[in-house]
Amino acid sequence: MAPPLKRVVEALTELTQPGEAWTAQSSQENVLRQTLCHNLLALDQKLQQDSNWATLQQLREQVISQLTWAVRSDDVVWNFVSEVLVQLLCLKQTMIELLVQFVPPKPNPKSPECAPALPPDTLSISQQKIVQTALQFVVILGICPYLLPGVGTPLRCRSDFAATVEKLVCYLASPRGMWRLHVVTMALLDVAQHSSLESLILTRHLGDLLASLCQLAYSPNKYHLNLTSEEYSHQEDREKQKGLTDAEQHSCQQALRNLLDRVYQPIVVKELLILQGGTKQMAPACVGKTRTFSQTPSWLRRRCGQLLSERLMKPNGIQAVVRGIVEGAGTGIAGGQSAEAAAADWRKCDVVARILASCPQQCLSVEEYYRQVCPQVLDLFHIKDKLTACQFQRVATMTFLSMVKEQPELADKYLLKPLLAPLICCLENKGESGKQKTRLGRRNGTKKEMVEGSRQVGTVIVEESELTCCVDDIYKVYVVGNDPCSKLLESLKAVIPAIFSLYCFTTRGVSHLRSGCQEILLWFLQKSEPPVAMLVLKQLAGLAQSSPIIHPLYHFTAGSEGGVKLTVKETVSDEDEILYKKVSSEQWRIECLAQLLSNLQENNLTGDFFIECLKGLTCLAGETDDRLATSRSDGLPELEQREQQLVILQLIAVLCERFGHLILNNTVHVIEFVITTLDRCCVNLMHQTEETVEAQTLSMGMGLIASMLGGAVQLTSTDFDAMKPMLPRLEQIAVLHPDPVIQELASDLRITVATHGAFSTETVVTAAQSTMGNQNKQDDKPTKSSHPKETCPVTRSQRQSPTSHSVGAMEHGNMATPGNSPRNFHQILQIAFDPEVPTRAAALRTISQMVRQRNPDALSNQEKVLLVFLENLKHEDSFVYLSAIQALKK
Template sequence: MVGMMAAVSLQTVTDALKELMVPAEVTVVPHASGEDVLLQTLSRNLSAFREKLLHDTGRLALGQLRTCVVTRLAWPLSGDEIVWSFVAEVLLLLLCLKQAMIDVLAQFTPPKPNPKSPECAPPLSPDTLGVSQQKTVQAALQFVVTLGICPYLLPGVGIPLGCRSEFAATVEKVVRDSVPADGSWRLYTITQSLLTIAEHPSLESLVFSRHLGDLIASLCQLGYSPNKSQHKLVLEKGSPGHCASQKGLTQAEQQGCQEALQRILDRVYQPNVIKELLILQGGSRQVVRARGGTTQTVPQTPAWLRRLCGQFLSQALMKPHGVQAVVRGIVEGAGAGVAGGQSAEAAAADWRKCDTVARILASCPQQCLSVEDYYHQVCPQVLELLHIKATLTARQFQRVATTTLLSMVKEQPDLADRHLLGPLLAPLITCLRTGGMAYESMPVEEVKVDEQELTRCIEDVYKVCVVGNDPLPRLMESLQTVIPAVFNLYCFTKQGVSHLRSTCQEILQWFFGKSETQVALLVLKQLAGLSPSIPVLQPLYQFSAGSEGGVKLVTKATVSDEDDALYGKVCWDQWRAESLADLLSSLQESSIAGDFFIDCLKGLVNAAGQADGRLAAGHTSDSSDLECQQQLLITVQLVAVMCERIGHSVLRNTVQVIEFITATLERSCVSLVHRAEETVEAQTLSMGMGLMAAMLGGAVQLTSSDFVAMRPMLPLLERLSALHPDPVIQELASDLRVTIATHGAFSSETVSKAAHSTMGSKTESTRGIQAVEASAGTRSRDRNCASNDFQQILEVAFDTEVSARAAALRTLTQMVRQHNSEALSNQEKVLTVFLENLSHEDSFVYLSAIQGNLKQEKICRCWKSEQHTQNAGGTQQAR
């Protein structure tokens, strides 16, 4: 037996393999073909190897091992064909190498570690092959596969020899006529022998790293080909076991091939399996490939093999981490780009390949029981693709994940909402979730969503929405539900330093840029607090800074002091309003900011009309009245902040300017119906009508659609011409109405004068505003302004023109914020200015520009004055 013989060194076996494969000196016949030279070389090497094995004493142990291995073979070793004999001998030496590796390892006794040098590496296992020995084994395996497997594969199964290399093309011509009518027994023998060799761990990697695809192709043909008909065994004289003339495989052999194939598909690195299955699956059309200036026609893959590979691919996809294996097998290891002459980085950046993978993942395989079951297993893996961190492939994996997710949302919205969008947005949904919770039952500062989870959620939403950039209806609906949480997170990150700020801002910009106008306006009202029935954040939760620059969601600590709680709420509401204005100002390519501004103005008009109606009817204040007043104050604050942060650029087009003027006219009509027009409203009306006259007078090029937008002005102008006490306003309103109704065909001298006055004149109030703004510009460079500048600002704060007065109040507010020395040394005057302007009932539109900016409570706390505190209390009551 093997164990009773002297051990054969691994070097002896590899040397014998090398001698068998290295071309010997052969007398080449002139004009001999490459096929003849190959056959002569194989014959001469085979004869020389066997001769040396019989007479070389150094090969005695190898000969004994070879004889022992031969006795256990179930296939004939000798034959008349040179190619088959050569392949059989190489296989036999590889089997001897495997047995020699087993024997030397069994006799190996590892030395005891030296306690004086514990850092020394342990000795290598004796069955380890050196670099040169591995190259020899790889060459031997290449001979076996090229001469013993590829010639026996059916047309369309695997890659033809003629498409591989020049040597393979020569081999194809040599074996073309020597392959028997039914070579299944040879294919079965060689395949089983290679699987036996691969049972050794050191040889397994050498077999499967280079020849996995050929082995899979061979096992598919042996186990599943419909041409594997059963035949009787015709025993050939002298052949042990399986005979040379067997024309088919037994059912047990076929089943063994199927089981061996399944073991390979389960054990081998899955991306490599996916790659080989895709190559083996091929296509349904013949392909012509050029090689060395010649063309080679690749037969089409048989239908049975395409179906079989599809089934195996589906099974691999449904395994744990199967989605990632499929993506890696195609994106990382497809090799098409590299084989075509491109670099590995260029091949990995092939977006079309990524989109192909996404289409595969988004389609439910036929072998799956149901689409929902497929989504249940695959969707979590698709989301995991978003978190790949490898530098080279991260973008490709994210492209596949994003495209797959969007395809699933498009094809199966309900299932995708449940299995993809729900888990994707879960941390943000937690921020908004309400339920039967109370402060008493919640630990203080308990983490509800940790920093890593919230960061990953925001980044995933950014990749799917902003990078994917496909505003599908179901995606927009799901994102709309969590926009309040994203906005609150954006507001929180603006108060400090966080890497999530820009990501949140881009998500919000994308949503409002892709949403329909009505949806965007509805969500903006919700963010502004004008939709109190919809929560913008779980009232018992709050955001807290994380340790790595992110944010976490924690339970809110109770505040015992009601004043502190009120002050915190006022500050946070003002900050949210300012953040909303900043967000709107960043939407430069959209008209949503102007639409929202116009909508707020219309809200002011409606609220003012309702309030005047209740006062005229003598109704007392109730809960609904207080709610209405609250909505009115929020709207005033929004208009003021937008005027301060965005300015005139909030109106992006002519139609928005027309709607702005319409809202101004409507407000004046409401005032005229219920009470006498106040100073603010009179000046606002004059401004609006002058602006309208300037537009009709040629300031802008009006179109037919612009005149259509002016139609709502006609009844308002008619009402003003009938009710307004000023004859000048009456005449101008009447003439403007005629000009609009005739689409500019008729324009009176009154309209022309008003247009000229609006575009050409500079009033004292305008100069006052410019003076204040000039001082503000100086102060932006230097926080302390000169005394004369400060006095000029105080004078303008009492100007009769409300617009100039509002500019001065905004400037004073900024000075207080920046702790300007002049403002701090004149505290009494500044407070007097604030309180004096708060006493004007109708100036709330302009004063709201500083409503929150003033933060009278904060000013008084900073100045530590009891008198200031009392004034601030009165201011708070007035507000």
């Protein structure tokens, strides 16, 4: 029969109670020794003489008979530790027997809300404190003194009492100490087999147990015996050697593995790092004092590294390692934490990322490590706890980027492709339809089931949650990580068509994916090389073939939680409806592309793309020549050529309407703009397709160059280098153009450009003044002129249109100034047919503003407004040149 639980607790209280006040001459070590001796004698007297303690005495003798070590020796400290261990073993046995005899009462149906009765082995709070005190005595007196230098936290850095124990116990690094360390450690592990006692032991003393087991299992062999357990036939032989056998050492290794597996893994990681020497925690008594730590032995650092690697390779090992290192360290990053502390936390996250990206030595191969770890790295992006999500995402992002840099091929296989898989499913790669079907079949069932299911309208190919998770993860890796290495840019480029299509769909309604898609697209365009970014823009606009493309059988639909899902779309047989959907879809894509470019106005990419679109107009100028049309469209069929030409015109119109003069945001853009005009004119001249509008276009283009050379902008050597391609084009115009005035101006401009503005004729100066709207202003600066002219082509055109002075008024919206602008809507419509390019462009802009503002005159004359815009579609430059002039005036 087991003694009452309180009797065992009373025995522990008797052992751990403070002693009487001794003489002042006694040292702290002597006081501690006398107190331990006094408590042992007091407990022994009660056990031997008091009948109330007889049951406990019987249990004590039973426990001692099963021990493999002697309880009594000539060392008072060891006798005390042994007695406390015996009482803890008695406590464990008592709790087990009480629980076996316990029969829980049946619940009362009349009071179901009442809590169930506690089992009899439950310790009260006061009893737990007594047990904790006893455990602390065992650890400080029975484990810490026998640890090697550098193993665990030194006694002197724990508390003043522990520092006193260090002076009392001097068995460091001896065979006798190793044997005693083994006895105490295994006894504590035995006590910890009970769940209630396990929590009391491991919550406070896990680090000491790990240090003890590591030393017992892996310390150098000079502290162990090279004998087997069979060679110890008698207890006295063992007492003489006081070492560990091979069997005991192996049992310690097994106990260490079991302990590591049963404890919460983040705590294990944290304790192993401390044991390895990565972190030193000071006790309160040591604050403000200088403490010197012994260096961690090399064998212990290696062993801890191996144990940490084993934790890493286990299921959810990545999360355990991250939690053990950074969890709780940066909860104040969002607020209340100093900048220095926050920076230290981020640096810690970066260190953890470098550790995770490195393959451990225990792993068979790097690929095997990536295969096991990469899915766990992706899972770190999805931590729900807001307090630790920022740190986990930081670690995941940095680990992701480090792996991509160190092993690009393996990272592409195990990180990038799984990350981008939902978007890849949205695309159709030419020549890979079989692989696509196989991949989708693995996601949704067998290949046969996939083929049959894909024919059903509304079948979900990619779930809403998958697309949302994919976009969020891409944003965290690419945009937040902001490390534009070539592998990342290459992988993202493959799914840009899907992201842009998703962006176009989300702009039609309300979706939380819109901002993420936009940020990803902008990041890619800003970080890519200009030729790559330009190619991607042309592909998104439909000006170049893109591979892969959006799968023709699928389309995006709205999800139930504000996201988007990919489903099988309905097949349409009506050709007119198909054409309508295609045209409206392309129109919307162009609008979305312009919206995207509006966020890149400070970047030169928008202007470069606009110039690239203007270069496409050169194909229109030479379309009468089949050979030229074929060469400039890369062998595309005639229908596709026409479609691209319409897309180019539509792009130019949308870009001009949205950006105006802001689209040409530097001098080089204006120069390239004029060069495209000269190219188009040269093609017309070569094929004799020049029309009136081309003469006006050419006149305005050369006027822009004249304005730049005349001082409208401060030209640099780079600007003059950009003008060099004009020289052969101006020479060709001077030779082939039928108008002698334009011939002369082209020749004079060629001379001025070739001399970098050192030589300028009166014709060039007059053309510059006319283009900038300063016809009545004469330049006071004398100019060198070998061929002075009385007129220029620009002034001749102005005499043909008495309304040319209304350009500035209409551009500023001043429609009521008498004599300078039309007084009513019908006059504006007449000016929209004016042969003067700036006048016509200003009128068209004014009409556009009136339509947007729902002006009554414009709404009542919708048919006339439509005819005006249809008529001006063939004069594509009407939307452009006034913007170029305003770009020079900025």
